[in-house]
Amino acid sequence: MDVRELRALRQRLGVTQALLARAVGVDRIKLSLWENGVVDMKPEEIRNIGTYLQRELEIRLRQLGDMRQAVAQ
Numbered sequence: 717m718d719v720r721e722l723r724a725l726r727q728r729l730g731v732t733q734a735l736l737a738r739a740v741g742v743d744r745i746k747l748s749l750w751e752n753g754v755v756d757m758k759p760e761e762i763r764n765i766g767t768y769l770q771r772e773l774e775i776r777l778r779q780l781g782d783m784r785q786a787v788a789q
Contacts, residue, residue, distance in 0.1 A: 719750060719751055719752070719753045722750065722751055722765065723751045725769055726751075726769065729769060729772045729773060729776060731769070731772055733747050733748060733751070736765065736768065736769075739768045740761065740764040740765055740768055741764070742761070
């Protein structure tokens with residue numbers, strides 16, 4: 717995952733650095749260092765972030781579907 721993609725996806729989903737950091741078990745400073753390309757992520761950390769962001773995306777898509785259903789009724 718490219719660091720620019722990480723930041724952009726996190727922001728699009730409305731996930732703060734603090735929330736994502738807590739969810740993947742690191743502090744916000746480390747997450748910031750990843751996003752700025754100062755420190756490289758380990759494969760396990762990339763997987764953890766990917767899993768969390770995928771779940772967040774699925775939740776947002778489900779909410780969008782529910783909202784569309786409610787409007788259509």
